[in-house]
Amino acid sequence: MIYLDNAATSFPKPPAVIAAMVRFQKEVGANAGRSGHRLSIEAGRILFETREGLARLFGIRDSSRVIFGMNATDALNLAIYGVLRAGDHVLTSSMEHNSVMRPLRNLEKAGLQITVLPCSPEGLLDPGDVSRNTRVNTRMCILNHASNVVGTIQPIAEVGRICREKGILFLLDAAQTAGALSFQMADACIDLLAFTGHKALWGPQGTGGLILGAEMDEGRISPIRQGGTGSRSEFEEQPDFLPDRLESGTPNGIGLAGLLAGLNFLQEKGVEEIRRHEMALADRLWRGLSEIPGVTLYGPPNPAHRVAVVSFTLENLSPSEVALRLDEEFGILCRSGLHCAPSAHRTIGTFPEGTVRLSPAYFNTPDEIDSAIQAVAHLAREKPWTNARV
């Protein structure tokens, strides 16, 4: 089996991640921040170290500004519903995932104004469009750091600088880039960063969160859930300090223990070194596929402008057919279709059929990439009528 669906969830995980989760459940297991006993404190320490690791990774001094949630979607919902009000205007790009577009479209019915800035066929936003489309009531700009469909990396430093100048909050969807690219929140004037633990941070599913930049006035974001925090229990109002203000209910202790081990793995190997390895694989894949007649590749060809995502279509077979046959006949696991991002597929011209997406990661090998190229070459040689197979 060759797993090339790391843009959805990285797999396999580093053994230390699994070991940390087993250790948590066997030896810690308690509720962080709720009781005063040693296991509760140990669980609290694990959460604390995970927050510290994330704060360090993104250059944030105060780790209480790291708010845990279920995943990037959860974090984006907190940022969107917690900040935006009827009558506000929002800028976003045509490359966004439904985790941004669906909450926005829902709020649009309640009076939110939305401008979707079109991107190039390679998925690139022109930062000048942010300035040109700013209104007096523009509250926020939301941008996908790197596309989950084609991997295109957006010019976040320029966009962030423009947002800061114009007094607009900059919310970055870093689902594909947290851990995959080396960047600091302050360098791109990022006010809110939504991340997930289960992709390039090497943690398990069910971990993620929102990080408030140092310049972000925490009073501008309201909780979308209230509840138990283990603090200020005598009061029935939500605490006014972070992280408790925005984080209620028993946290995912076992998941965050795994995420901490993932962060340690990342630090040990180095974000740059992992990227170098992954982009060598992605580039090998891109070059190999580009030589196959009948293959169309999407996104920027230069690997420096992408994360390790390669999207393609075949002339003779539909994306879903390709994905099924890669799985059944070659044991190659990928993702086909629209990747929860219909607007992005419209931008690159692949709506409604979508593409086949292959996304390698650190644990893939050049041999696996070569096998995938050979498998696609085999399918590309078939006559279109084989598509009629039921």
Place this chain on the structure above:
Amino acid sequence: MDQCQGIVLFPSVHFAIKAEKLVRSEGFPAKLIPIPRHLSSDCGVGLRIPWKEKETIGRILAEASVRIEGIYPLEPKGAPGKTLS
């Protein structure tokens, strides 16, 4: 020994754990313990420290932007504590 001890209270366990790490790294004996009932109805933990080091530790925490609710003497056998602002 109890009369020589104090306890630092924090708004949340996040700061309590941060403080413990910080204070220990500066070489002071410090331990997270459940908050005595007479000091707070909260269910969290506080940081037990040597009472004579309260000014130094208070300064270390302030410099690291660790939010605290106060430092109180730990009385033996749950006697009512005196508030120290």
